[in-house]
Amino acid sequence: MRNRRGFLAGLLAASLTPRLSWADAGAPALLSAGRAPDGAYFLYGVSHQGAPTFRIPIPDRGHAAAAHPDRPVAVAFARRPGRFAVVLNCVTGAEIARLSAPEGRHFYGHGMFSPDGATLFTTENDFEAGEGRIGLWDATAGYRRMGEVSSAGVGPHEMRLMPDDRTLVVANGGVETHPDSGRAKLNLPVMQPNLAYLSLDGAVLEVVQMPPEHRQNSIRHLDVSGDGLVAFAMQWQGEETELRPVLGLHKRGAAPRAVPGSEIEMRAMNGYGGSVAFFDGGAQVAVSSPRGGRVQLSNVTTGRIAQSVEIEDVCGLGLLGGRLLTSSGTGQLQWIDGASLSRARIAWDNHLIPINAG
Template sequence: MTSRRGFLAGLLATGVAPAATWADVGAPAYLSAAQGADGAYYLLGVGPEGGIRFRQKIPGRGHAAAAHPQRAEAVGFARRPGTFAFVLDCLSGDTVAELSSPEGRHFYGHGVFSRDGALLFTAENDYDNARGVIGVWDVRAGYVRTGEFDSQGVGPHDVRLMPDGETLVVANGGIETHPDSGRTKLNIPVMQPNLTYLRQNGSVLETVELAPALHMNSIRHLDLRADGLVGFAMQWQGGQGTLPPILGVHQRGAAPRLFGADPEVAGQMNGYGGSVSFSGDGRHLAVSSPRGARVQVFDVASGALAQVLEMEDVCGLGAAPAGFLASAGTGQVAMLEADGRHPLGTADVRWDNHLVPLHT
């Protein structure tokens, strides 16, 4: 007897059925890239309990993905600096489209769809001009690039769609790189990271910078709360010594707030924020550090440190109803709750950096 999944895949191949939805691939809560035990690379759907809902092979090591809001389709980005991305049918495993960055551009590993799924926005580097850009792709036309606009900073690493469905928030990391120099950081003494809020036509709504003393704290990754509060994780470029906090929040129209300024608390993370996530109820904010082998959890209202959880090579974080789901390069998956860390098992993969949430 043909399974429902096989039946749908056959219909999709003939063009008879509508595109598969996320429910058709097991209703995952997150997407993650990973390397399998066979050495190949995969994009996986991950359930809210940490189980693997689907697994599809991809052409190389991934970083993050953008999940289409309606259909089981994901854009996988090469690790930076990469010039290609692919659109994956998560049911069949087929490549729907291939994206190549224009000459003089490369991707930074992150992107996001518009709320209706008609447009894709990609974080990119205009490397000859040391300028960040957001690429715009027409999804309905088959992922055709239709333009770009300035990200209002250097090194836009992450980009998210705000809860209003209209505003983009960009983490301009501030670090200048050029493919001729590999991943060498070219401007550390004068870097200026920022958070920028943009309309989807590129017009600027607000730009926020850290205090001058923190200008080497690269703003890298983002998460959003339903009320528009932005959580951001940073990576310190100023060398060792007294390390600054690597986690903050920002609300439009206000100054950013940083968590974990105590030198002992900051020092645990080795200056490196890997991923950031609000808890399911929005009361807590977590940051992971694979270099520090820890997750720190803070109370959002007070800014107080609520928990420190040790976990080797931990990086991926995702919201769970009572806390957070965490994944590690060791293959471990764990639930982080108020009473501590609850191991959920070890998958036969090396999880990559991020658990990308699906909001469906």
């Protein structure tokens, strides 16, 4: 009887223990990796006012992160070809788990949770087969590896959840790599990027490719508007003398389209799209270029570039209260309208990840 009473008392205590939320981590709106002045690497929370709310050490240079929808938990991912993915308690700073990609795999710097927070999805490289995979991890059981599905392409990078909460869109960059070759790109003459739409259980619903002249325009980063329009940032892998746009748009059932701009506008981006984000209620879309040192803003309906804003080493884009925030490797957090929030001694690296807390 004593054991039973102790068991029941434990259940009661557990039921009375308050469940931690993102508010307990300082109510951050965004996550970003960054490098401190002493060279150490951290995952940071960024408040609605653009100030750091926490910082947690990570093993090496980070790229992006995934935020749990309900709990103050984040997964920090290494910059390719780094191997780490660490699950962090953003209140205590404790490491909950360290994910190890299966043999013959490595992560691609991005991941996301299912809407209920039960499953973590990670983009991965099956580098012996030269194929993309989506890893499935059980967030309710210590982040146990449950399995994997095909990404329906090569070199999957970022993925996003569509508005129906049942479909993933995956940016398959098309570039084959192998850890033995560092960051070398092994298949540029025959690469073929695509956008793949998958059900949450891995069924391939739709795959679209850009026209042949964009075959070497690697699709890397994504955003999705409320009506299901997908914006994608591209990185040109062909001859440097050839100009290609770095922004594209796609609506399921239609052909993808590029947002080209003039020769001057395309040259200014240096063939490199870093991040992409809708704003202005989805009427406009922004794409950044750290190599070009600027952000271009385009009208979604007309497909025309409306404005170009110069910001040194800019990459991260995030929406705060309807306003577009940018981050840069120089430590700048700046609204796209030019108002500077802060210049921290943090080299922001590379993306601003929204926390869609329930």
